[in-house]
Amino acid sequence: MPKSALTGSRIREHRLMRGLKQADLAREIGISASYLNLIEHNRRRIGGKTLLALSEVLGIDPSTLSQGAERAVVTELQDAAASDSDTQVELDQIDDLVARFPGWAAKITAQHRRLRALERTVGGLNDRLTHDPVLSEKMHEVLSTVSAIRSTASILVATPDLGAEWQARFYSNIDTESRRLADSSASMAAHLDHLSRNHTSRATPLEAMFAALDTRAYHLAELEEGGDPQVLLDTFPELDSAEARALALQHFATYSADAAAMPLEAFREAAHSAQFDPSALAVTFNVPLDAAFRRLASLPRSATVPDIGLVCCDAAGALLLRKSPSGLALPWFGAGCPLWPLYTALGTPGFPVRQVIESEDRAQFTAMAVAYPTGPLSFERPPMYHAAMLLVARDDQTATDASLVGTSCRVCARSDCPARREPTVLTQG
Template sequence: MSRAILTGSRIRDRRLSVGMKQADLAAKAGISASYLNLIEHNRRRIGGKLLVQIASTLDTEPTTLSQGADNAMLEALEAVAEQAGDARVEADRVEELVGRFPGWAAKLAEQGDRIEALEQTLRGLNDRLTHDPVLSEKMHEVLGAVAAIRSTSSILVETPNIDADWRARFHANIDTESRRLAETSAAMAAHFDRLTRDDAGFTTPLEAISAFFERRGFHVEEIEQKGAAAIEPLIRAASEISGTSARQMARAVLSLYADDACALPLKAFAEAAAYLNYDPAALAQRYGVDLQSVFRRLATLPRQPDAPEIGLVTCDAAGAILLRKPPAGFSLPRFGAACPLWPLFAALRTPGLPTRQVVQSSEGASFIAYSVAGPVSQSNFDAVPVIRAAMLLVATEEEPAAPIGSTCRVCPRRNCQARREPSILSRKA
């Protein structure tokens, strides 16, 4: 049933909620009770002066009766129905549900948001645990210590008359491995404790740098104003960046940011980007810079209400993710093990050849994926070229879109030929 013809149902629900009889409302509106009955059962359309009169009598706005629930509530429930993927869910009667049972509708929408948030958390935690090098290393140490203790214990149990010297050696071995197991377990507990704190727990320098940009919305105002002179103070003040490796990598990334900001001044570039509809090729031609510089600069623009959602992913020639800016509607894995269908990886096969493809995330959002790969600067002709690729994601309404995912472990799509491993999600695609 369309939203436009449910005005009668809303009139009836409103009349019942205020405790008014049908005959009384009809009398005050100047119509017969039988005609009002036809209206309330959506058998007669209503509008104009009569709608205004009835709305006034029921102490509500005419638009509340004619348009019903706000679009946000309807869109939320339609998303819940789509996620359910169950033929028994009457998705075409969402408006009627909201009109007749607003409390239940609000609860369903709230639970839908809650489920989506939990699924996103699950994807993030799974990705974190899967690619956490510290956890992987400690787990192997635990398994090694357990195997050694079990093997030594089995020998002692199965050989009761073992020589006293060998028995002492085996006891010493069990003691050593037990101590190692205890120390490794304590280290794992400490690592998990760090992960729960906001100011620590970054397992790699790349993750620390990513957290630095995430907290600033990927826009570093200090560099925009002071250029490269702001880099060292920023690094010293950043709680995320600690350790020699992280500081060294942060200098390189922030220096690149400063170079981009100098070549593409913020105000002029933002205006040009909006004028050229965020087309990276047109912007690169206007400013005489390479595409990857434009990609990075677009990803660092301050968020504007009328601007599309923009994301960025870069990787090396091995396909390992270096930097990432996830756009709304597209969950990106932290580092490594991303979806092999990303245009980003296809660009590595043809360095220097830019591509444009409309893609759809597993969350259902569509993006234009601009991708290009190329060598970083070389000091001499004999050096092996180091290739890096970048993919700019710009939200769009274009169709059709090629389906891609985040990473196989949390991708709900079925029958994907590129899948490496089963998904932990049971939700239907």
């Protein structure tokens, strides 16, 4: 299992770079110098509020200090190792690679993402060529027309003494079919050109949206002030396809509705008063619980706001939204760990689930989940459900009843997990 014991070392490194004394930094964030000393020597785990306070004083993003950012890179490297089973790699030394050569680790993960995206692109193009009804129809037209021209030409060659009247008819047929062939070919070329122009480097539109929202930590200041979602779209280069922009617009619309129902300053004050309890906030603002989840996850980072993550999925378990908290890497696609309360909630729609969970990095979170119907209700079909899970980092990381969870089975080292659905790539031997 990866060892994420480098957060304290990073804190010490950045403190020394800024010329701060340990006692001065400890006093500024409201802890004792002896406790900070234990943190810097990786002998105490660090809670969300303390981490955010340190990052604010040091003037650095919390993910740069936390093991969460490193864990995401470790997870990507493990996935890269699994994708090439013919090459043996030192899985037990991935932590050392990330710690000693972060640039190389980032380069490898970036290349792996690109290869994965290219593989999906090839698969997607193959599906299009196989199942695209427009392309199939146009190809049928081309082949039919070529066959007609060939048949007519064969008759002319095989019958040299054909009368002038019949020759004229056949020549006219060849001319008509040739024009039809040209039109069909041009139409097919235009369709292929349309597909190529709409192709993007992102594997899926959802991944493009995830990448865009990650750059803002899921807080969209423009929409807090009633900004135009269409204008906001142009600030995200990651949204490089019509499909990704459409998904982003849907998210922007939901975000704007949440912001209107729960104005930022009023919500932030209420969140502190309620100690970030989403059920209390849902009652205060008279909104559904999942709306309170989203609003909490969209709060701007500060030393007084805990580290908050959010995961949403559909009834099949596929992720629709993901904001990773420090200490728990979330997959970019597919489904996550089957032990997440997110999936428990799908089995009891409308009934909230709360549970303390512990990641492989031993970071603990209060996980709260709920499944809710989406779309209009109808007597003609059963309701469709989505589920949302809020993850709030715990300052006290010593809960003994915490449920052990992972990112996904593929990169989870827990061999005795009863919910495992596929072998882990971390198994040695």
